Amino acid sequence: MKIYDFEGFPNPARIRIALAEKNLTDQVTFVSVDVPGGEHKTKEFLARNPSGLVPALELDDGTVISECTAITEYIDAVSEGPSLTGETPKERAVTHMMQRRAEAELLDAVAAYFHHATPGLGPDIETSQCADWGNLQKERALRGMRYFDDVLADREFMTGDSFSMVDITAFAGLAFADFAKIDVPADCANLIAWRQRVASRPSIAG
Numbered sequence: 001m002k003i004y005d006f007e008g009f010p011n012p013a014r015i016r017i018a019l020a021e022k023n024l025t026d027q028v029t030f031v032s033v034d035v036p037g038g039e040h041k042t043k044e045f046l047a048r049n050p051s052g053l054v055p056a057l058e059l060d061d062g063t064v065i066s067e068c069t070a071i072t073e074y075i076d077a078v079s080e081g082p083s084l085t086g087e088t089p090k091e092r093a094v095t096h097m098m099q100r101r102a103e104a105e106l107l108d109a110v111a112a113y114f115h116h117a118t119p120g121l122g123p124d125i126e127t128s129q130c131a132d133w134g135n136l137q138k139e140r141a142l143r144g145m146r147y148f149d150d151v152l153a154d155r156e157f158m159t160g161d162s163f164s165m166v167d168i169t170a171f172a173g174l175a176f177a178d179f180a181k182i183d184v185p186a187d188c189a190n191l192i193a194w195r196q197r198v199a200s201r202p203s204i205a206g
């Protein structure tokens with residue numbers, strides 16, 4: 001398996017954490033795509049992933065899988081150990097639902113703020129910015145933080161008692177928020193405590 005990514009960026013980090021959780025890091029070849037230099041928008045990369053985004057997983061038979069949710073579901077299905085995506089139909093459905101919320105209400109909202117209302121990745125890449133929409137997405141991300149703070153009032157992890165891909169996504173969302181200078185509201189005590197717990201996992205702390 002190959003992973004096309006750029007180390008340190010939030011979505012690639014989601015897959016690196018998932019691989020570490022599943023003890024698969026050593027079985028993957030990482031291919032660095034120079035995102036700040038625009039390599040993800042070249043014809044060659046777009047042929048691999050028409051979305052022009054990293055990460056992308058390439059299987060040994062040449063199949064390319066993009067989107068962190070799909071990549072994580074694949075990684076989870078082919079490996080042993082505690083599931084990141086749920087065991088039962090109900091767990092899988094709840095995990096998928098919460099994953100979508102962690103993307104839409106947090107990580108993707110922060111990303112939209114970064115790409116539209118700040119210089120983002122620079123003028124060569126950010127060619128169609130809309131600052132008003134970006135600023136609305138910042139408000140959405142802050143509402144998302146409050147929503148996840150409420151969710152965590154009665155549970156250790158985003159979907160219940162077990163760590164899942166939703167925790168990975170929300171953790172990456174907060175890391176991106178730091179980078180984009182969106183502060184977690186100080187009264188989100190559950191979210192702040194959860195973040196510390198997650199940060200201490202070997203897959204993240206190293």
Ligand SMILES: N[C@@H](CCC(=O)N[C@@H](CS)C(=O)NCC(=O)O)C(=O)O
Nearest residue numbers: 009010011012053054055067068069
């Ligand atoms: N929904 C995608 C998001 C991927 C994404 O936005 N990746 C960023 C890096 S963190 C990227 O490639 N950005 C390049 C760009 O926006 O031009 C996923 O889940 O994989």
